[in-house]
Amino acid sequence: MKDLSNNTIERICKIFGYLDALQKKEIGFISSRELAQGLGTTEYTVRKDLSTLGVTGHTRRGYDVKLLKTQLGEKLHLTQKRKAGIVGLGRLGTALLDYEKFKVDGFEIVAGFDCSINKLERIRTQIDVFSVNDLKRVVAERHIELGIIAVPEAAAQNVADTLCAAGVKGILNFSPVKVTVPEGIVYLDMDFTNALRFIAARL
Amino acid sequence: MKDLSNNTIERICKIFGYLDALQKKEIGFISSRELAQGLGTTEYTVRKDLSTLGVTGHTRRGYDVKLLKTQLGEKLHLTQKRKAGIVGLGRLGTALLDYEKFKVDGFEIVAGFDCSINKLERIRTQIDVFSVNDLKRVVAERHIELGIIAVPEAAAQNVADTLCAAGVKGILNFSPVKVTVPEGIVYLDMDFTNALRFIAARL
């Protein structure tokens, strides 16, 4: 397959999520125009993106919702379940531990980590929790591919290093500092403050 | 000022945040190259972005960290404090209520809202909490400009409508569905599942 731009991948991921909503409403077919409206983009871009991926719709009817979901899932490798671990079990970390939407969409949180024994003992959750000292072992044993960082900023880089050394392939960073990761590790920031800044700048 | 692309605004917001870290380390000047490294972009892009904004550095020394922070803040209107309210006081919502980083960066959470009286009574936080029935009044009284949505997906669109009707100018949506807002309201999604999907697609 041709290599896709980040923008395209992001849009396709959004479409993928949007199709869930359509399925719940029992909508069988959807046109590029309606998809575009639901996503805040243009019909041209939707058609181009889908055609770039090699998936195809029907003249006069649009795209088959269920089929499209399957096809996009395959093309983006979203069909296989992915295991994730969360490091940092403060308020945000524990909120993420029990975030049900992950499960629905093929992501499974299989472990939580914190450096405070105190916190580990007090936490009430279904997910197994461990000391960060056991991180390397647990990541290997449980085949964790994705690391989610929810520690205070001072500890973020350290945690990222530990996660990468343990062998995770992707990192989602909720801490407010950018961390650096080795070549080949997929990295994404979720900086809340930055999000508010972006909005403020557009006001 | 020329109008800036979303990409430029996003990068400038990141630079703005990065300068905080530099100030903490007491670094006085920084070159476009170093900035680029810290941010994962190129020195050309940094220089172009800054020059597009009309801010300027010094030959042989780079940019004055403190001055640059001030200038970027002015250009992006990030100097004035912005008041925000959070709707939905589940685990995520309450985590956001007490997210200290917001305060540091000029955003102030001045109210929380939930529809469950039960939850409102049980919550322990410094921030005043209200029933969503009082949302319109409180948004007006406290001059809330930014609405943060942290409710389950079924309620998200409804909450967005209420917030917009109450007069907020920007919305940050943590729920996993995209909501639609009237023309003129700045809107940004923070979809955790989508973030994981994006990472999985890049693996």
Place this chain on the structure above:
DNA sequence: TATTGTGAAACATTTCACAGCC
């Protein structure tokens, strides 16, 4: 000598127009 600032070149993305199709 090291770094900015910027016009121009290279590249990437989005939009468009329309053929093809059911």
Place this chain on the structure above:
DNA sequence: GGCTGTGAAATGTTTCACAATA
């Protein structure tokens, strides 16, 4: 008739090369 699929045009963004500068 209404929708997709796509090559070509239009637009936007990034990279580059180099003059200017302290």
